[in-house]
Amino acid sequence: MILKSLTIKNFKSYPAETFSFHNRFNLIIGENAQGKTNLLEAIHFLLSFKPFKQLKTEEIIRFGTNEFKLKGEIESQAGFDEVHILLNENHKTIKINGKIVYKTSKVYGRYNIVTFLPADIELVKGSPQGRRRFLDSVISTLEPAHLADLKLYQRALSQRNAVLAKSSSLTLDKIEVWDQQLAEIGCKVISRRLDYIKKIEPLLTRIYGETSGLDHEIGIHYKSSITISKNLEQEFMDKLKLNFEKDKRRFHTTAGPHRDQISFSISGKDASVYSSQGEAKNLALALKASEIEIIEQELQKVPILLLDDVTSELDGNRKKFLFKLLQKFQGQIFITTTSIKEILYKGQARVFRIKDRTVKQKDIEI
Amino acid sequence: MRRSGLPESISRLIGELAKLPGIGEKNATRLAFHIFRSPKIYSENLAQAILETKTKVILCDTCFNFASESPCYICSNTDRGNSSICVVEEPLDQLAIEKSKEFSGRYHILHGVISPMDGVGPEDLRIKELITRLEQENIKEVIVATNPSVEGEATSLYLSKLIKPLGIEVSRIAYGVPMGGDIEYIDEITLGKAIRDRKFI
Numbered sequence: 001m002i003l004k005s006l007t008i009k010n011f012k013s014y015p016a017e018t019f020s021f022h023n024r025f026n027l028i029i030g031e032n033a034q035g036k037t038n039l040l041e042a043i044h045f046l047l048s049f050k051p052f053k054q055l056k057t058e059e060i061i062r063f064g065t066n067e068f069k070l071k072g073e074i075e076s077q078a079g080f081d082e083v084h085i086l087l088n089e090n091h092k093t094i095k096i097n098g099k100i101v102y103k104t105s106k107v108y109g110r111y112n113i114v115t116f117l118p119a120d121i122e123l124v125k126g127s128p129q130g131r132r133r134f135l136d137s138v139i140s141t142l143e144p145a146h147l148a149d150l151k152l153y154q155r156a157l158s159q160r161n162a163v164l165a166k167s168s169s170l171t172l173d174k175i176e177v178w179d180q181q182l183a184e185i186g187c188k189v190i191s192r193r194l195d196y197i198k199k200i201e202p203l204l205t206r207i208y209g210e211t212s213g214l215d216h217e218i219g220i221h222y223k224s225s226i227t228i229s230k231n232l233e234q235e236f237m238d239k240l241k242l243n244f245e246k247d248k249r250r251f252h253t254t255a256g257p258h259r260d261q262i263s264f265s266i267s268g269k270d271a272s273v274y275s276s277q278g279e280a281k282n283l284a285l286a287l288k289a290s291e292i293e294i295i296e297q298e299l300q301k302v303p304i305l306l307l308d309d310v311t312s313e314l315d316g317n318r319k320k321f322l323f324k325l326l327q328k329f330q331g332q333i334f335i336t337t338t339s340i341k342e343i344l345y346k347g348q349a350r351v352f353r354i355k356d357r358t359v360k361q362k363d364i365e366i
Numbered sequence: 367m368r369r370s371g372l373p374e375s376i377s378r379l380i381g382e383l384a385k386l387p388g389i390g391e392k393n394a395t396r397l398a399f400h401i402f403r404s405p406k407i408y409s410e411n412l413a414q415a416i417l418e419t420k421t422k423v424i425l426c427d428t429c430f431n432f433a434s435e436s437p438c439y440i441c442s443n444t445d446r447g448n449s450s451i452c453v454v455e456e457p458l459d460q461l462a463i464e465k466s467k468e469f470s471g472r473y474h475i476l477h478g479v480i481s482p483m484d485g486v487g488p489e490d491l492r493i494k495e496l497i498t499r500l501e502q503e504n505i506k507e508v509i510v511a512t513n514p515s516v517e518g519e520a521t522s523l524y525l526s527k528l529i530k531p532l533g534i535e536v537s538r539i540a541y542g543v544p545m546g547g548d549i550e551y552i553d554e555i556t557l558g559k560a561i562r563d564r565k566f567i
Contacts, residue, residue: 145558178520181516
């Protein structure tokens, strides 16, 4: 998959700009606060229909204007796509090849991207929600049904919590109808997470070895609030029944995939607590590299890579590993940096130099 | 939206039409001008028709469908089977099922689904009335035809828990592949459900 060109209007710091990209390596150079990350974010928005992290609409639209437009040309195995996105205060419109997309879930996963961001280290050191969200988003690109199930689960959960919040005289039989649905959908969510953890774990151990040069066993642990067994749905139902009094006191559902914890371990030790800064960086890098591999393996597609200022975060061996990976990688790469000296890539590249709101592009050999 | 230069009565009509579901400001304007240009008798008929929906349409006391008399023509039709009831969310769902001509029993309209988030509980639906019917009439099967949404499923589960102890069979409509459809164009979720609920032939 290749992003051929992108036209931006009123997106973050950009009033209007058109870019035509290199098939392999695109280097975005500029000092801080010139709009490098914003360009990367525009690409992210175009291909995944959402920003890097959850933002309010007015934070994405250029200050003082009321809507932004993105237009991109994408070439993939499926053919040539022209994607238009228009976003204003109250509505997002996506058009693919001139046809309006009414449900984003229908096109989710159509384009695959893997991002490397400075905040990736949070996947190791940060909150369990971050890891859950990461795993769910990886699974959703591989299996769109997962996203649909997550939405249904959330819906059933909100309904159940609404029942809990409403009446203190609540009896078990009033909540049973929601329990059954929560269990049915929740089971699918949990089983899929377990399946993919099993697939990612060996990749992660191998790649971690390559980033660190050390032979450590990496574990992904899924600590579920439901006892994992052959009859997961029944276990789920039993747990909800068991927790009924507690849930009633707290006005919300205390067990289920929305509470499950995912953690990593390096040689058996919990990485969120015991890993050093260096180990955490290695692990974050290895996670993203395994994301690329699992997409290639499961979907037989090559994703587009977006790397935001990662070189300043990485030193010595990790940098060498990353550029070895990029050199070997078959697809299209976008990378931002403050200095071209940081880039250890060899080959043809297109440089976008961003300064004082102007963009100069040039093809070079690095 | 400002509609400067328009006589107030047309402007008001546009405003009222724009309140209808699926009708935007532009569409409302077109409709209003169409009404304005049509012969007077047309607007009289339209106004009359609209008014009559509120004055002459009532809810059938038995099935709670919209009707002009109670019991409605389905409830009073003795040619129809009276051993099964099809439970639907809204009158429109009843119309759709009636069009299929597959079902010739009785109907019961709930007027909604259980949705605690929106403050709708079982007591806000016509469920009590359904149970009374089941006790009085000689019903052998209840077919639950609520939508395949989270709320529709919850409502159908609720009904089955309530009705089964009465010794009446409860069934749920099947999900799956639409007739004349192409499998490649069906969304994964529907198809997944269709595969799980497959039947032997």
